[in-house]
Amino acid sequence: MATGFYFHPDCLQHDNGQWHPECPARLQAIEDQLIASRIDALIEREEAPLAEEAELARVHTQAHIDYIKSRTPEHGRSELDPDTSMCPQSYRAALRAAGAAIAATDAVIEGRYENAFCSVRPPGHHAEPARAMGFCLFKMGFCLFNNVAIAARHALEVHGLQRVAIVDFDVHHGNGTEAAFSGDSRVLMCSFFQHPFYPFSGADNHASNMVNVPLPARTKGMQVREVVDMMWLPRLEAFKPQMIFVSAGFDAHREDDMANMGLVEDDYAWITEQQVRRVAKRHAQGRTVSCLEGGYNLSALGRSVVAHLRLAEI
Numbered sequence: 001m002a003t004g005f006y007f008h009p010d011c012l013q014h015d016n017g018q019w020h021p022e023c024p025a026r027l028q029a030i031e032d033q034l035i036a037s038r039i040d041a042l043i044e045r046e047e048a049p050l051a052e053e054a055e056l057a058r059v060h061t062q063a064h065i066d067y068i069k070s071r072t073p074e075h076g077r078s079e080l081d082p083d084t085s086m087c088p089q090s091y092r093a094a095l096r097a098a099g100a101a102i103a104a105t106d107a108v109i110e111g112r113y114e115n116a117f118c119s120v121r122p123p124g125h126h127a128e129p130a131r132a133m134g135f136c137l138f139k140m141g142f143c144l145f146n147n148v149a150i151a152a153r154h155a156l157e158v159h160g161l162q163r164v165a166i167v168d169f170d171v172h173h174g175n176g177t178e179a180a181f182s183g184d185s186r187v188l189m190c191s192f193f194q195h196p197f198y199p200f201s202g203a204d205n206h207a208s209n210m211v212n213v214p215l216p217a218r219t220k221g222m223q224v225r226e227v228v229d230m231m232w233l234p235r236l237e238a239f240k241p242q243m244i245f246v247s248a249g250f251d252a253h254r255e256d257d258m259a260n261m262g263l264v265e266d267d268y269a270w271i272t273e274q275q276v277r278r279v280a281k282r283h284a285q286g287r288t289v290s291c292l293e294g295g296y297n298l299s300a301l302g303r304s305v306v307a308h309l310r311l312a313e314i
């Protein structure tokens with residue numbers, strides 16, 4: 001069965017400003033690698049729809065949604081924090097990103113695809129349910145709405161699933177996802193992340209449904225595999241998720257300057273195959289939806305996404 005590949009040109013319109021690492025060229029780099037690797041033939045392209053506000057509101061407060069909407073500038077850019085800004089097209093791009101995750105979830109649960117990848121931006125895992133309500137100290141980390149969290153809630157509340165797992169292998173802690181699901185026994189979140197590092201959360205006092213593994217800078221792939229094998233797999237197997245969502249950030253790659261970890265494409269392939277796909281096949285009829293999070297070295301990002309997608313075929 002083909003992999004559903006969700007994208008929309010609106011996601012190229014979101015502009016954080018010149019030289020910003022979270023740039024439209026990221027999605028173009030993925031596209032280039034899909035074609036160069038000939039994996040293009042194994043995916044089926046789908047146009048991401050716009051998410052509806054009620055769908056965002058399964059995770060975010062109305063105040064957060066209104067705030068993001070109200071910060072949409074007529075011209076130029078508005079700064080939400082030192083790292084995150086909006087241009088006139090950003091809100092629409094964010095609706096496409098969340099809409100992709102929801103549509104991919106529908107398609108996978110309905111059996112049209114076994115798995116799907118959302119090649120979208122802005123990313124989502126730093127977006128907390130209500131974080132934007134406050135003052136300038138709040139950091140959004142390039143994210144507006146939490147795409148994976150919205151899709152997971154959609155699976156639980158619209159499709160009636162009872163257990164979903166979220167695997168987050170972005171180099172940064174998914175503080176938004178943790179805030180959305182901490183203590184929610186229907187969700188198991190497994191992540192590793194560089195620590196101490198932005199957003200400086202996730203290492204302490206987490207709820208029992210959070211398997212957060214902080215790792216020091218310069219951690220390499222073999223160590224990550226060991227951690228993932230020892231700490232994620234037993235929890236995932238015991239949880240028996242009915243579907244797995246992946247916050248697929250590729251900024252732990254050794255060529256990515258955003259952080260300082262040493263993963264390579266083979267590590268992403270291994271995590272996908274040995275962890276995500278195996279558990280999904282065993283417990284969840286293979287159902288997997290991945291959403292792009294970070295990954296800022298364009299070449300490494302493209303190659304890593306291909307490694308992630310290629311193994312998704314197995």
Ligand SMILES: [Zn+2]
Pocket residue numbers: 170171172249251293294295
């Ligand atoms: Zn990241």
